[in-house]
Amino acid sequence: MYIGSIDQGTTSTRFIVFDQQGQIISVAQKEHTQIYPQPGWVEHNPDEIWTNTQEVIAEALHKGGLTTKDLAAVGITNQRETTVVWNKHTGKPYYNALVWQDTRTSSLVAELAAEGGADRFRPKTGLPLATYFSSLKAKWLLKHIATLEKDALKGEVLFGTMDTYVLWQLTGGVHGGQHITDVTNASRTQLMNLSTLQWDGELLEAFGIPRNILPEIRSSSEVYGTATGVLEGVPVAGILGDQQAALVGQTCFEPGEAKNTYGTGCFMLLNTGTTINQSTHGLITTVAYQLGDKPAHYALEGSVAIAGALVQWLRDNLGIIQKSSDIEELAATVEDNGGCYFVPAFSGLYAPYWRADARGVIAGLTRFVNKGHLGRAALEATAFQTLEVLEAMEKDAGIRLSELRVDGGMTVNELLMQFQADLLNVPVVRPKMIETTALGAAYAAGLAVGYWKDTDDLRRNWGIEKTWEPVMEKSVRNSLYRHWRKAVRRSFGWEE
Numbered sequence: 001m002y003i004g005s006i007d008q009g010t011t012s013t014r015f016i017v018f019d020q021q022g023q024i025i026s027v028a029q030k031e032h033t034q035i036y037p038q039p040g041w042v043e044h045n046p047d048e049i050w051t052n053t054q055e056v057i058a059e060a061l062h063k064g065g066l067t068t069k070d071l072a073a074v075g076i077t078n079q080r081e082t083t084v085v086w087n088k089h090t091g092k093p094y095y096n097a098l099v100w101q102d103t104r105t106s107s108l109v110a111e112l113a114a115e116g117g118a119d120r121f122r123p124k125t126g127l128p129l130a131t132y133f134s135s136l137k138a139k140w141l142l143k144h145i146a147t148l149e150k151d152a153l154k155g156e157v158l159f160g161t162m163d164t165y166v167l168w169q170l171t172g173g174v175h176g177g178q179h180i181t182d183v184t185n186a187s188r189t190q191l192m193n194l195s196t197l198q199w200d201g202e203l204l205e206a207f208g209i210p211r212n213i214l215p216e217i218r219s220s221s222e223v224y225g226t227a228t229g230v231l232e233g234v235p236v237a238g239i240l241g242d243q244q245a246a247l248v249g250q251t252c253f254e255p256g257e258a259k260n261t262y263g264t265g266c267f268m269l270l271n272t273g274t275t276i277n278q279s280t281h282g283l284i285t286t287v288a289y290q291l292g293d294k295p296a297h298y299a300l301e302g303s304v305a306i307a308g309a310l311v312q313w314l315r316d317n318l319g320i321i322q323k324s325s326d327i328e329e330l331a332a333t334v335e336d337n338g339g340c341y342f343v344p345a346f347s348g349l350y351a352p353y354w355r356a357d358a359r360g361v362i363a364g365l366t367r368f369v370n371k372g373h374l375g376r377a378a379l380e381a382t383a384f385q386t387l388e389v390l391e392a393m394e395k396d397a398g399i400r401l402s403e404l405r406v407d408g409g410m411t412v413n414e415l416l417m418q419f420q421a422d423l424l425n426v427p428v429v430r431p432k433m434i435e436t437t438a439l440g441a442a443y444a445a446g447l448a449v450g451y452w453k454d455t456d457d458l459r460r461n462w463g464i465e466k467t468w469e470p471v472m473e474k475s476v477r478n479s480l481y482r483h484w485r486k487a488v489r490r491s492f493g494w495e496e
Ligand SMILES: Nc1ncnc2c1ncn2[C@@H]1O[C@H](COP(=O)(O)OP(=O)(O)O)[C@@H](O)[C@H]1O
Pocket: 009, 010, 011, 012, 262, 263, 264, 265, 307, 308, 309, 310, 311, 312, 324, 325, 326, 327, 328, 408, 409, 410, 412, 413
């Protein structure tokens, strides 16, 4: 028997089948359309995502010569915060999903911050006011979509992050689909109280969200229901937001263990155990996981909005590379960044700045700079942002990381990994399995049905594939970082 994992990411949706050693048996993946109706707006079509989800499941099963009978359980992991509202009776979304990177709620952020400060909801939620989280996306939808508020009053509307939407569809949709989310995804809505792990009346009132549209909050590892359709009869037994799933997939179960995932964005999470550690250095506090009836673990998180997305931008918007992997060859045509720094504040800047008014900047341009330098600056941007997050994390948690565990699509890039080790001045460690996000959700599902016994069982599956040691001279590192910070300051205050 195996465990299936649905990974509904920002760029694509994958279905991966794992065995007991955490090895991949079969995989299928499909990208979905990124919809940009206006500057700063980012949407996904929920119908397209659900169609892709069914297709990748069918394809992976077919490729692996498997049937649903070979799966002991299935887990779901997902891009977090992305918000969809749909009609309970027709199953139709009222509007496209508002993606986490979408900045259309920036005026709502400013309004609420003017009333009580940007950190007014931090004590309860661990989150600053920002366009990033689901609360304001739901508020925007309720205000702008005709009939939504009226239908909500009639009890016809369901709200969900992508885990909830996929689970509802998978467990029958209009024919009795389960309306459930897990504690990790709920902690990104800014509507859940981190201590009680329940929706919070005061928060719902502040954001104007009717309670009856919200899903039930459950642990990350338990049987939520039985799948229908392409996964007919398989128990759905794990849900984790994708960054939390990567933490679990990397088996960071002890307080003080951390991982950094380089995907569309880049997200570092540090397990802080059962303690809610409020950041004073620009990080956020989030639920790491809750395994069945065990107490929830929390994490400090450094969220970076644009990492691999900048590589996609060079590919799709500038056309200077054909595919994402070409960036390494392009960056290797030059020895260094040639004085060029690229601050990809496309959605403002997240951690540690939380500046909704920032916009992208390319600094240090001279006639010397060519497309190789630009490619290099784009890669380096991810490493600089990671350094800023790591510094904040070490200050908040009062620790020094002795190495950084990494995963995600960008970690195949050797040039980036070496530069990252150089800049952090700590070794960067890539495990054998870099599909840790899907693996984490499989672990959550497998634990719930007894496929794996406990977290020690999972730890045995983790192993190092490669380590990059820092070799850069301190003076070079300091100069690079100084220039990066100068470039960051130039991105501030662009949006009025
Ligand atoms: N060789 C590479 N070098 C740098 N970035 C890459 C490379 N290959 C893929 N990427 C980037 O990695 C991201 C995809 O990683 P993935 O972990 O699949 O992301 P997600 O889970 O967010 O969909 C894309 O943004 C892509 O541009």
